[in-house]
Amino acid sequence: MGRPKEHGAQTRAALLSAAAEILHAEGAAAVSVRRVAAAVGTTTRAVYSLFDDKDGLLRALSVDVAETMRRHHEAVPSQADPIAEIVELALAYRAAALEKPKLYDLFFGTVRAGATQADPLFALVYRSFERVLSVVRRAVADGVFAGRAEFDVGRGLFALVHGLASLELRGVLGGEAEAVAIWRQSVGAMLTGLREPPA
Template sequence: MNDESVKERLVECATEWLATRPRETLTIRAVATAAGTSTAAVYSLFGNKDGLIAAVRDEAVAGLFAAVTAVPATEDVLDDIYALAGAYRNWGREHPQLYTVLFGGVQSFEPSGTVGTGDPVRPLVQAVDRGVVESVLDGRARAIALSLWVALHGLVTLELAGALDTPTAQAAFRTTINATLRGWVTPEPARRLRRAELGGGIRSQT
């Protein structure tokens, strides 16, 4: 087993541990045992426990960043914001443990554009910035982005906890994102959002 495969296995085991147990219970010995390797491998590959935890978080940040940056920009910024929100939700559903680690208290996080070069919510902030510049959104970009993130995080967290079945979560996603955006848009986009909500959302595919 080469160093890269050992590293991947250690990150995987640490991710599972951090997603299901308090951070303070994680030990290098426990993770090494779960990964079928030695404590020396952890020290060699990550330096210490904090380095291992940072590697888990880095993987989560990189994964979510890749998912949202894969969303292509269009001429309609509201469509783009909706699509970015959908990509965020889909990544959380597909990677529940990494999502829990990223937003579950391993390290504080806010959409400020300061979390490394791969800030996972930066594309959403940039789309909101564009909406403000184009006079589609009315307000401070950071406040708008934060309100969207809060709505998204609540939805994804409830869905991952099993509180919402898929059809209910899908419907809640459409109405919640539309309603959040409608609170910030200028009059004409607001009317379009209302029509879209009645018709099933700006984009029906997420």
């Protein structure tokens, strides 16, 4: 009979939660194996056993938020109208950011020039973007975004939802109803502009 794991899922979740709290409040430099272990009331051995080191702990947090983004994006059903589908995808981005508010900046930090899908973490991040690109691709092919470049449209939408999420997480967009209205208005206005021939 195999030896039972000394540190299980409950300890892992507690360590990730503690690391997320420290990361959100003080930044990555403040996260240490010793401090995270102390916050949970366990030993550093537990952290090393589950995550290898601090970098492994931070990577696990990055995977957690990237998987949340992927789950929300891929849960959006396909629609005949690409405009309506893109609006729902934007709101899926919002939902993911609100589900993991303390990890949002960590998620966005994985998006950088030179990132490659050879890295499994970035490949996971890219799945959310590809879900949006798949609809944009269809809209370009169908003439909805006539004359537009698929990647440019996707990148512009990403810039917009990132800005909206960043502002909402800092309390700038007001309450729930007001924030949703601003999201819908902003995304809708951009999509209306994209339907016009490019200058």
